[in-house]
Amino acid sequence: MFDPPKSKVAISSCSSYDPAILQKKIAQTFELIGGLDKFIKPGMKVLLKPNLLSAKEPMRAITTHPEIVAATAREVRNLGAEVIVGDSPGGAKRGVRRVWENTGMLAMAEREKIELVNFEAGGVVKMSIHDHHYFLAKPAVEADFIINLPKLKTHVLTLMTGAVKNMFGLIPGFRKGVYHKEAPKPEEFAHIIVDILSLRPPHLTLMDAILTMEGDGPSSGNPRWVNLLMASTDPVAIDAIAATIIGLNPERVPTTRLASEAGLGLGWPEAVEIVGEKLSEVRIHDFKLTSNRKLELIPSTLSRLLGHYVWVRPAIEDDTCTRCNVCVNSCPTGALQSSNDSKAPFFNYKVCINCWCCHELCPSRAVFVDQSWLARKFIR
Ligand code: SF4
Numbered sequence: 001m002f003d004p005p006k007s008k009v010a011i012s013s014c015s016s017y018d019p020a021i022l023q024k025k026i027a028q029t030f031e032l033i034g035g036l037d038k039f040i041k042p043g044m045k046v047l048l049k050p051n052l053l054s055a056k057e058p059m060r061a062i063t064t065h066p067e068i069v070a071a072t073a074r075e076v077r078n079l080g081a082e083v084i085v086g087d088s089p090g091g092a093k094r095g096v097r098r099v100w101e102n103t104g105m106l107a108m109a110e111r112e113k114i115e116l117v118n119f120e121a122g123g124v125v126k127m128s129i130h131d132h133h134y135f136l137a138k139p140a141v142e143a144d145f146i147i148n149l150p151k152l153k154t155h156v157l158t159l160m161t162g163a164v165k166n167m168f169g170l171i172p173g174f175r176k177g178v179y180h181k182e183a184p185k186p187e188e189f190a191h192i193i194v195d196i197l198s199l200r201p202p203h204l205t206l207m208d209a210i211l212t213m214e215g216d217g218p219s220s221g222n223p224r225w226v227n228l229l230m231a232s233t234d235p236v237a238i239d240a241i242a243a244t245i246i247g248l249n250p251e252r253v254p255t256t257r258l259a260s261e262a263g264l265g266l267g268w269p270e271a272v273e274i275v276g277e278k279l280s281e282v283r284i285h286d287f288k289l290t291s292n293r294k295l296e297l298i299p300s301t302l303s304r305l306l307g308h309y310v311w312v313r314p315a316i317e318d319d320t321c322t323r324c325n326v327c328v329n330s331c332p333t334g335a336l337q338s339s340n341d342s343k344a345p346f347f348n349y350k351v352c353i354n355c356w357c358c359h360e361l362c363p364s365r366a367v368f369v370d371q372s373w374l375a376r377k378f379i380r
């Protein structure tokens with residue numbers, strides 16, 4: 001009987017960002033999927049694509065740890081290839097350099113003599129799929145090889161963020177907000193991400209699942225040690241396995257399900273060959289998922305009937321808010337407006353599309369997931 005080929009996902013235990021330990025563990029993890037030399041050839045230009053969501057220090061678990069980038073870069077350079085590092089951070093208006101500095105990327109890049117590429121200034125390439133046009137960062141399109149370096153985190157819009165969602169960072173600047181506006185629902189937004197993935201899929205993914213984020217990620221949750229590194233050529237399979245590890249059904253993660261349906265990888269764990277650690281031994285049974293995750297389980301007819309009574313929406317903690325207006329400037333619909341009387345920005349919920357950009361980009365964790373009394377009863 002014909003046995004279709006399986007995607008391979010390597011899982012290695014690693015509980016430290018110590019450079020020497022990490023170097024060894026990353027080399028071993030790549031070895032489990034056949035060795036980096038199978039993919040990287042001398043003279044190639046290799047883009048390392050971390051998650052640099054916002055200007056926060058590495059141990060907040062919002063961004064890929066810089067030592068993951070450094071160790072991967074060394075492995076690539078040892079094979080005679082050239083390395084560049086790039087991403088388009090959220091809220092890039094406040095300056096990409098600030099993000100590089102605060103995430104530890106700048107110090108790491110200076111130490112390792114690696115070029116950091118500013119996607120906001122490097123030009124774009126127009127690419128089309130399903131009659132939809134996308135503008136992707138030119139350095140990402142022109143690189144010979146992309147190594148995707150996502151951070152494993154929960155996500156209030158897409159339940160989790162990993163390899164597939166990390167490719168949204170190939171879209172520079174304000175256009176990210178435009179796509180959020182065009183596709184406000186999780187499923188619609190996941191379609192956009194899957195389009196981007198199909199236009200420029202990474203050749204290889206190494207997931208930073210050492211210090212992850214649980215709760216209301218991708219920026220307002222809490223750091224959680226999972227102590228794993230994962231690698232695969234299949235970004236969908238690696239997300240499916242990561243979801244399983246943190247207690248999420250991969251079929252419920254829209255980016256995984258839609259990418260799998262689009263034939264971009266294998267989104268069901270049974271179809272994946274796991275090498276290294278055993279899946280049953282690394283699963284976390286008390287990982288905290290997002291607080292709004294069960295709302296989608298309410299039947300749509302009931303949800304329409306109870307619309308005024310069952311809601312989940314962003315709100316601002318006045319005491320924590322620093323009035324920086326990052327949320328106001330990031331809101332794609334103008335639903336957030338600054339206050340004239342030194343109060344926190346206020347919402348016009350009539351035009352709020354629940355894209356959660358304000359929650360994702362608030363540097364002070366002042367935006368929280370607010371729920372009506374009835375919603376709390378449903379999604380407890
Ligand atoms: S809610 Fe956050 S992003 Fe918005 S003004 Fe306050 S601190 Fe800044």
Ligand code: SF4
Pocket residue numbers: 314330331332333334335336347351352353354355356357358359
């Ligand atoms: S208020 Fe927040 S969730 Fe609502 S549309 Fe604006 S950024 Fe999105």
